Amino acid sequence: MARPTTTYVCQSCGAQTRQFFGRCSSCGAWNSLVEQTAPASDTRRRRPVAADASAASPRQPRRSEPIAAVGERPLQRLGSGYGELDRVLGGGLVPGSLVLLGGDPGIGKSTLLLQSAEAMATRCSVLYVSAEESAQQVKLRWRRLAEGASEVEGEMGGEAPAPRAQVRAEAPESAGLQLLAETDLELVLQELEALRPAVAVIDSIQALHDGELSSAPGSVAQVRECAAALARIAKRQDTALLLVGHVTKEGMLAGPKVLEHLVDAVLTFEGDRFASHRLLRAVKNRFGATHELGVFEMRGRGLAEVSNPSELFLGSEEPSAGTATIVACEGTRPLVVELQALVSTTSYASPRRTATGIGTNRLHQILAVLEKHLGLPLSRFDCYLAVAGGLEVEEPAADLGVAAAVVASYRDLTLPPGTVLIGELGLGGQLRPVGQLELRLQEAARLGFTRAVVPKGSGLARLAAGLDLQLLEAGGVAEALVAALGVNPADDRA
Numbered sequence: 289m290a291r292p293t294t295t296y297v298c299q300s301c302g303a304q305t306r307q308f309f310g311r312c313s314s315c316g317a318w319n320s321l322v323e324q325t326a327p328a329s330d331t332r333r334r335r336p337v338a339a340d341a342s343a344a345s346p347r348q349p350r351r352s353e354p355i356a357a358v359g360e361r362p363l364q365r366l367g368s369g370y371g372e373l374d375r376v377l378g379g380g381l382v383p384g385s386l387v388l389l390g391g392d393p394g395i396g397k398s399t400l401l402l403q404s405a406e407a408m409a410t411r412c413s414v415l416y417v418s419a420e421e422s423a424q425q426v427k428l429r430w431r432r433l434a435e436g437a438s439e440v441e442g443e444m445g446g447e448a449p450a451p452r453a454q455v456r457a458e459a460p461e462s463a464g465l466q467l468l469a470e471t472d473l474e475l476v477l478q479e480l481e482a483l484r485p486a487v488a489v490i491d492s493i494q495a496l497h498d499g500e501l502s503s504a505p506g507s508v509a510q511v512r513e514c515a516a517a518l519a520r521i522a523k524r525q526d527t528a529l530l531l532v533g534h535v536t537k538e539g540m541l542a543g544p545k546v547l548e549h550l551v552d553a554v555l556t557f558e559g560d561r562f563a564s565h566r567l568l569r570a571v572k573n574r575f576g577a578t579h580e581l582g583v584f585e586m587r588g589r590g591l592a593e594v595s596n597p598s599e600l601f602l603g604s605e606e607p608s609a610g611t612a613t614i615v616a617c618e619g620t621r622p623l624v625v626e627l628q629a630l631v632s633t634t635s636y637a638s639p640r641r642t643a644t645g646i647g648t649n650r651l652h653q654i655l656a657v658l659e660k661h662l663g664l665p666l667s668r669f670d671c672y673l674a675v676a677g678g679l680e681v682e683e684p685a686a687d688l689g690v691a692a693a694v695v696a697s698y699r700d701l702t703l704p705p706g707t708v709l710i711g712e713l714g715l716g717g718q719l720r721p722v723g724q725l726e727l728r729l730q731e732a733a734r735l736g737f738t739r740a741v742v743p744k745g746s747g748l749a750r751l752a753a754g755l756d757l758q759l760l761e762a763g764g765v766a767e768a769l770v771a772a773l774g775v776n777p778a779d780d781r782a
């Protein structure tokens with residue numbers, strides 16, 4: 289009989305070695321190798337769900353065909369019941385696709401999927417598999433959400449005598465949503481086979497357990513095997529699968545990268561635990577664009593969609609020294625966001641620079657440009673920068689806004705109300721053009737802004753005039769700040 293072989297599997301990247309190392313040679317993670325014993329020959333019985341299709345028909349030789357001749361099937365999408373979720377998915381759930389939803393514990397993944405499962409259950413069959421919480425816990429949450437939904441409907445529809453969700457809360461058997469509290473993969477697969485739902489939610493993939501593997505639930509081998517088995521059945525039955533995945537301490541999707549390759553879309557649900565809004569993004573999407581953003585707000589009774597998020601990221605009405613407003617673009621979605629800077633004399637040997645919502649390196653770079661090209665002695669000042677609402681702004685189009693907030697705080701100036709700043713700073717102090725300027729200007733005008741400082745050569749003068757927006761074009765940072773502030777910040781008498 290063949291000897292069982294021992295392999296060591298990295299829990300963060302899935303790499304396998306025959307020898308134990310303290311550090312994974314593939315991804316560099318420390319203490320991530322876990323011993324795994326596998327039978328030498330592949331004696332694992334084949335899962336019945338995987339065996340059928342090939343057994344039914346004799347093997348046929350497959351031939352390729354010209355791509356132009358490949359028959360097209362229109363991509364049908366299932367609305368998830370939430371416009372914000374549909375936007376991130378690229379227009380809705382695609383039958384037979386696998387979507388992985390990642391996020392920190394407690395951010396609201398289960399809530400989002402339960403809400404959306406409940407909404408979809410009115411149109412198609414939906415199975416919710418809870419591997420983490422008991423059926424009772426899910427039921428409690430479901431009831432809480434149903435009450436929230438009835439409140440919203442009441443608000444919208446005036447005096448609605450018996451809101452839909454309330455009726456369902458009283459007569460749960462009429463609801464289309466099926467609930468299964470189970471951690472055993474085999475039983476989950478059987479239920480999927482028996483029910484053949486259009487949509488199934490698995491909460492979470494890390495809590496599922498394949499009895500055939502000896503490793504613990506949540507380990508690389510388990511997660512990979514469970515996801516692969518689910519993927520096979522989803523493709524075969526045209527069931528759209530929504531998988532919940534956990535995020536590790538480092539902020540990566542827990543379990544292997546393998547999982548991200550296996551699924552069709554990876555969504556992340558993020559947000560400040562202390563703020564109520566939550567941001568949903570696609571980091572991978574085979575059926576739509578990535579970088580789309582969905583915005584939700586966590587209320588006492590579930591998640592509510594925020595269809596007008598700019599208002600969320602705008603601070604107080606009163607402009608104050610050191611604030612500047614930018615228009616960031618998340619995918620195709622422009623967001624008007626307020627930035628705040630605080631510049632104060634340092635009492636440290638090296639000044640402190642702290643930024644929330646913008647990379648610190650980016651802040652360092654902008655401060656260096658201001659120091660060099662405007663002659664401001666910022667190296668003797670501490671500088672703190674914050675993006676309102678806890679949003680992360682990654683794109684360089686925010687540079688000019690950061691520069692304006694810093695300079696305004698340094699000079700104790702208030703930017704004229706109704707001003708937005710858009711532009712990327714080059715190291716030479718020049719203002720670089722940014723993409724989707726038209727969209728950004730439209731959003732600013734929609735929210736009542738009247739002045740926009742933008743890079744030179746935008747060619748949008750006519751559009752701005754139509755929007756009642758005063759367009760101030762500038763070639764460099766100094767020129768832009770003079771236009772925005774109305775005074776020359778490099779001038780000591782300012």
Ligand code: TYD
Pocket residue numbers: 391392393394395396397398399400429432433586587588589590591
């Ligand atoms: P949950 O969906 O369980 O998070 P995850 O599945 O990502 O771990 O959300 C849990 C948090 O959301 C919890 O701290 C309570 C809060 N919450 C609300 O504020 N309102 C609600 O209606 C619900 C259901 C949860």
Ligand code: MG
Pocket residue numbers: 397398399420491
């Ligand atoms: Mg959960």
